[in-house]
Structures are given as C-alpha cells and as structure tokens.
Amino acid sequence: MSFSVRTVDTSPFDGQKPGTSGLRKRVKVFQQPKYTENFIQAIFTAMPAPGPQNATLVVGGDGRYFMKDAVQKIVRIGAANGIKKFIIGQDGILSTPAASALIRKRDADGGIILTASHNPGGPENDFGIKYNTRNGGPAPESVTDAIYQATCTISEYKEADFDAHVDLSTVGIQTFGPVSVEIVDSVADYVELIKEIFDFELIRKFRQQTPDFTLLFDALNGVTGPYGRRIFVDELGFPETSLANCTPLEDFGGSHPDPNLTYARSLVDSVEKHKISLGAASDGDGDRNMVLSHDWFVTPSDSVAVIAHYADCIPYFKRTGIRGLARSMPTSCAIDRVAAAKGVEAFEVPTGWKFFGNLMDAGRLSICGEESFGTGSDHIREKDGIWAIVAWLNIIAHVNLTAPGAGVRSIMSEFYKVYGRNYFTRYDYEEVDSEGATQMMNRLRTLEPGMAFGSYKVVKLDDFHYTDPVDQSISQKQGVRIIFQDTSRIIFRLSGTGSQGATVRVYIERYDEKEFALDAQTALKPLVDIALDISQLEKYTGRKEPTVIT
Structure with missing residues (x-):
C-alpha cells in the first residue's frame, strides 16, 4: 500500500483552548476546513516527551456524529507525525473508562477520546476531542496549555496520504506502510477488568436467591449500551428487560445523554412505575452514572461515600486496601466523614479528574467522586459509570x-445513622451570557466574610485555589466558596463542559446529624434563597429558573 506524507499550510483558529475535558464545540465548528486538523496536529506537537515518534496511541469515542470522520483524520495526521501503532475500538467505539483501561493495559503512550461527554449529539449539536496521557488520565494543565499554545502558532500540519480508509468495522490488524492499525473488541478488555474488581459470583448468587430484585439500566443511547449488555445480561444473568436505550446512536436518539433527574426522566418514571429495586444510567461516553430505586434517589456525593464505606466487601479493595479518599471541592463532605472513620487521608481537589489522577499515581488515593455524577477509583484514571453501578450491586x-x-433506601438509612446526612443540591443555569456570568463571579470575589442571613453567619468566603501535593502545581479561581458558621456551604462556579455560552453552577450543602428523611429541596430552601440573594444571579444572567436541578 502506498504511503506518503504531505504538508498542508494552515493558520490558527480562535478559541481552541481545551477545557477540563478537552475541546468541545458544535459539530459545524469542527467541520470547518482545517479546524479539526489544526487541533489534532496541536495535540501531536504538544505530546509529552518523547513525543509521537514510534508511539502507540489508543483512539475511540462515544459514537456521536462526526466521530468516524475524526478517527480517519487522527490516523492520517498521527501517522504523518510518527505514530507507529494505533489501537482503535471496533466501529470507533470506546467508552472513556474503557479507553483509559486500554491505555494502561497495553502500555500505550496516550490516547485521543472523541466525545463531548453528556452533551447532546448530532449534526446540530456537540463534538469533542480530548487527549489522555500514558497513565490513562486526562492531560494535565501543563499539556493542555501546550496544546493551546500550539493552536495559536500553527502554520502547517502533516498528513499521511493513504490510498484507503481504515476499516473500523473488522477486528484485526491493518497496515498502512510503516503504520499498524489494530481494531479491537470495544468491550472485552474492560469487562475482563471489571470482573477482576468485583465479586461477580456473589452478585449472581444474590440475583438467583432474590428473584424479586429488579435492575433497570439505561444507557441513554450512549456508548455504554454494549458494555451494560455484556456485564448485566451475559455475565450476571439479568434479563434483557433490564436494559433500556442500549444501542449507541450518533444523536443519542435526540435525547440529552446526561444521567440526572431531568434528562433521564424516562428512567426515573419507569423505576417508580415498575417498583425497580435498582435503577441506573450512564452518560454519552460512559464516565458518569446515576443510581436510584423506586423509593430513593442517591446523590452522587452520597454514592461515592457509601462505596467508600463498604469498600471492604469489594475484592479489589480487599487486595489493595484504601490508600485515601477524595472529592471535588463542590461535592458534599460526606466522604470526608468516611475517611475520618477509616483513618485515611481525605483530599479536596478542583473539578476535573486529572487532579485525582496525580494522587492515584502517587499511591495516595483509592476512591473518589464528583457531585456531577462522576465516581471512580484507581483501577483507571477516569471516572467510570459502569464501575459505580456494579459497585452498588456488589x-x-x-x-x-x-x-x-x-x-x-435501607442502605442509605443505615449510612446516615452512622455519619449523619449532608443534604446537597446543584442548580445549573446553562448557556447563559458569558459576560454577565463573569461579572457575577467577579462581584462575588469582592465580598467579605461577616455577612449574616438570619441564623446563617458567613465565616469564610474565598475563591478556591489548590496546590497539588504531588507536583506542587497551582490551580486558581476554581469556584467561590461561602461557608457558614454551622458548616453549610454555598459555592458558585463557571463550568468548562459546555460548547457555547457559560454554565453557572450553584452548589448548596447543609449537614444534619439528627433528621435524615427530609426532602432535599425543602431542607435547603433557606440556603437557596440566600444564594440567589448574594449572587444577584437573575440580574446578571437574566434567568429566573435553573435549567436543571439535581
């Protein structure tokens, strides 16, 4: 097969700065001539030493529109930059957790994951490109900054000129001149890993002995459908009726593949209607999860704390022990209480899984989570939706x-009896005017402690900054925290996961060691009112109501 390399002249595009999880834009933006090529070339230009020459790269994504086109571009540009071997999921499919696992298992030099995570897909919606380093985790800020600098100065990109496209449909090895492309079963390696972590025999025995226990897993037409079928039906023996929306679709069936009470409403309704014992969902690329039953919704903050509390019943943690626990700063403090009880370190980090990865690589962290429906452990370097669901089954x-x-419900009730309850909610205001949102945040940064709102007195008000205990890197302006005398918290943060405009997130938390059964919105209503008063959110954003409440 003929193989040659050509150099293509180009010029920079504005705004190709990767966020917390790569570059996310509308599909039509990525379809602009040379736009995607520029960003891919920037990744290879900034790839950490020794760089792309003779490297092995894992490639895959969540199946959304434009993914297969992007895979072909990555192979051609990567080959021209010296990549020696590509490992690609069949049909381009790899969940984000599966990609991380594959990078680690195959000792690859990194990976490119094609996803906009929980954002809608299709020709009129979102696409994304994310670079992961050789530990399997998202690139640290030093690398994403280098990628951005490369996009600002790019004048040309290299492209291999093959006389054929890569066949993504057939498992096996293809060669293009000096380049090897291996198409792998998207699911097999990940399932093998999950079976090593959890007690599948115990779960099977429980299912057989408890026939009235029901499971409903909704993949939201995202990437985890095949993973869910292989694990829940083929391995654990649940009936096919335990699955919903498990065929990956380029537009996610026109739905929003975000596992929360708003966008996964059909699952919530089905769980309630059919009295499902365990309902669960995952997002577009498989790194988020939601867990509930017909009589209880488990907040992500509580979910990771419960998993940490019961870690000793999971074979993986029986072998490794618990090295430490962690949460993102906006996540409730429930897991901190578990860490104290277990006598292990507890970490509070900025939002973004890469911060957990540093701690894991240093051997200081085992289980962690984010309130944004992300939960995981040191088995990989990404959050992992399926992992969290199987953990609950275990x-x-x-x-x-x-x-x-x-x-x-009874598991949560017993947990609260031991630790008390951290009531928690999040209000999202999506695609608001960026300038107004920035003005609101800047004003919040000028406020001082000492304010009082009825019985709530502000004792601390800061803009969270983080010094990484491993590499001493510093992350600033990670969210404005308002902490009250009774330990209640209100946090304001601009999210980096949207593709246009700004998303304002407001996080509200109150601890109660006596009353566990209140409705969260009722319990937190006074603090919600204070948050809206302090921030003057409606004035700056024009929004009277949030887009999503979780």
Missing part, C-alpha cells in the same frame, strides 16, 4: 448476606 449483595431484603 454492596447490595453483600449487605443482603446479613440483612435479607435490604435495598437502596
């Missing part, structure tokens, strides 16, 4: 050994 099966009939 925990339920374990608890039923001594408390037959125990379900999600």
